[in-house]
């Protein structure tokens with residue numbers, strides 16, 4: 674990968690509040706998209722906003738960008754209205770399904786976007802961080818799906834914003850693009866930038882985020898480090914091979930969730946794994962290749978978004 678020389682670092686004061694949502698409510702007709710949402714992100718944090726489809730993640734980001742107004746509550750970025758010009762100059766966003774003018778080259782688009790910011794990162798640095806050097810002179814309309822996402826990322830960072838909003842940034846990216854993208858995000862974080870992203874790829878959030886906020890039906894249902902969110906649901910994963918079918922597995926005591934994978938292995942989550950295993954042994958159920966492991970973030974996510982419905 675090309676080495677990037679970044680311009681001088683102008684950190685926002687670390688630990689101060691960058692994003693604040695206070696008791697925010699947003700309705701679309703009779704549908705409540707956000708319901709008393711309170712969320713605070715400090716400068717320098719990388720926060721992953723997770724939630725099933727329709728949980729309200731994109732709506733929350735639209736409010737933070739000042740594109741949508743709350744029906745109740747307050748939204749502030751660096752203590753001010755997100756629509757204020759001095760705040761907008763400190764924000765970068767990579768949103769879903771953005772239409773870009775096809776006829777301009779990658780470099781031309783980045784040059785235009787950089788001109789909107791008072792102290793931009795520079796076009797070459799953005800190209801490097803998004804791994805787009807080779808495509809710099811290509812017209813935007815010729816880019817592949819993954820390259821278009823990388824261009825959206827480059828456009829979001831070219832102004833060197835203090836806060837970066839990334840809505841499902843890695844959708845359509847292949848393995849190399851994802852790696853380049855995460856390297857870019859980590860380089861920005863090393864410069865003290867604040868990042869709030871949404872994703873459905875839980876392992877990415879688990880690996881990269883300082884904090885995970887799980888939303889369901891417009892509310893925050895968990896907020897903490899990845900380890901704390903995993904631990905908060907108090908479930909353990911128990912995996913084994915058995916002759917029991919899914920109905921038999923689900924009817925076992927102390928089982929929170931059960932599924933069979935493609936190989937026919939049973940994946941259970943349980944709050945009382947010892948009692949579950951004791952029951953299986955006492956009943957003489959044949960189990961082979963037993964694995965007991967801490968719950969994954971996916972296990973926690975499924976538990977949190979199921980029980981809070």
Ligand SMILES: Nc1ncnc2c1ncn2[C@@H]1O[C@H](COP(=O)(O)OP(=O)(O)OP(=O)(O)O)[C@@H](O)[C@H]1O
Pocket residue numbers: 701704705706724725726727728729730731732733
């Ligand atoms: N402009 C709109 N008009 C009407 N309803 C809307 C509008 N925008 C969002 N909604 C509804 O608000 C709810 C929250 O949507 P939102 O897009 O914020 O969810 P999300 O968590 O981002 O979902 P996904 O993971 O599918 O992107 C959904 O029920 C959605 O249908």
